[in-house]
Amino acid sequence: MSRHMIFAGAPGTGKTTVSRLYGRILAALGVLPGGQLVEVARADLVAEHIGGTAVKTTERFREAIGGVLFIDEAYTLAPVDGGGSGHDFGREAVDTLVKLMEDHRDEVVVIVAGYSAQMRTFLAANPGLASRFSKTVEFESYTSPELVQIVERLCRSHHYALEYDTRIALESWFESMPRTGSFGNARVARQTFEEMVSRQAFRLSDTGAASGVELAQLLPQDLAEPAAGPVDDEPPAGAVDTLLARLHAMIGLDAVKQEVADLIDLLAAVRTRVRAGLPAPSVSRHLVFSGPPGTGKTTVARLYGQLLTALGVLRGGQLVEVARADLVGEYVGHTAQRTREAFDRARGGVLFIDEAYTLAPADARNDFGREAIDTLVKLMEDHRDEVVVIVAGYEAEIEQFLAANAGLASRFSRRVHFAPYTADELVAIFEGLARAGGYDCPGETLAALRQHFEQAPHGRAFGNGRYARQVLDEAVTRQAGRLRGLTGPTVADLRTLRSEDVTPATAVHA
Incomplete structure (x- = not known):
């Protein structure tokens, strides 16, 4: 039974902490003799010269024997360009790792971690790599209430207290943060706590002597200024x-x-x-x-x-x-x-x-x-x-x-x-697209278009607005063929789509 795992998810979601607990649990079960966690990244495994990467990877792997080897941001070992643009030794680290995992399959648990999408690139770097990992565990990003809970635990462990108003303001503060792929989750919560403690210190230094209760209280004004106001601003006028x-x-x-x-x-x-x-x-x-x-x-x-x-x-x-x-x-x-x-x-x-x-x-x-x-x-x-x-x-x-x-x-x-377009609406769409492309449609052209759209088979797969664009493309092509026979066409000739440029409905639809 394979014990190696993939931990996928955004940073700051507890992957390292869970890996350490996993190693201790396996040691308590007698599956691993030590249960220690050896955390490495690309710099710990990849060397700058030929042959050095295998040596570095083997050394760090042997440190983890009896415990867990945790490879953070493992996808950096298999860059997108595959090393084709230069000499990248990440593949050598991956190949060495696969062999070591096979040779010591009962002695070490390997956990690779990183963003979900990039981990697929990593697993494709070696044909035998994906088969070594039997399970993928997704670490979801924390919600705003969960981030508030993390701050509350940090407060308790450092003998601070969050007032009710502060918790409300704190949740709004986390809601206001853009949740991009690099959002730090629990790391952001810790950083927010440290900033609140710092701002509290400045606040109390201005007021002079403070009681023990005041020293332990974190108030809404201890949050950074952008979060102290509404989560979202008024929309721009108009x-x-x-x-x-x-x-x-x-x-x-x-x-x-x-x-x-x-x-x-x-x-x-x-x-x-x-x-x-x-x-x-x-x-x-x-x-x-x-x-x-x-x-x-x-x-x-x-x-x-x-x-x-x-x-x-x-x-x-x-x-x-x-x-x-x-x-x-x-x-x-x-x-x-x-x-x-x-x-x-x-x-x-x-x-x-x-x-x-x-x-x-x-x-x-x-x-x-x-x-x-x-x-x-x-x-x-x-x-x-x-x-x-x-x-x-x-x-x-x-x-x-x-x-x-x-x-x-x-x-x-x-x-x-969304109802299908009528023939008149399709003519208007055609005319708007033509005008945007620098073409003019005289009255007889519009009349031909209306007849065209009325006769077109309006079946289930009829493309409506897309069909109007298709008809325009066909009309422009026919106009180009017509102008080929003219010697020195005028600007008006180049701009005008005539009725003969509109093909019969059945021809375009087919």
């Missing part, structure tokens, strides 16, 4: 109106515009009530976008994220667009890892899952799509104030997706339907 104007400037989609505008008004009212100290209803911000392809779902999702950022509801507003291939893995446990990585990229913004119904196929007996859905439901609950999830797809199939998990449908309280 930012929401500007973004709503962009939404309303889109062609068609009247029902969509009204639904999104109503939701934005509701969220703005809720935040105003909260600032006024009034009770506010809980409003789900996750959405279902149903409708055929090419109807502007991605564009509206991006604007929605920007609107929520302008309101101060989201911190970043970025759109992370994923599909089944980005979430579903190839083996048990891989899917949860991929889904978490995609979700983490969307923190502070919008996670847009296109064709979400493909995660719940009709015959899902041996399909990992359900694992992605289950993981997604848990993440949406654990981080409900950090990410907005929008699922998109055909109207009938999206119902199948929502039925795949008992808690999924309740996460999406609002559904926005």
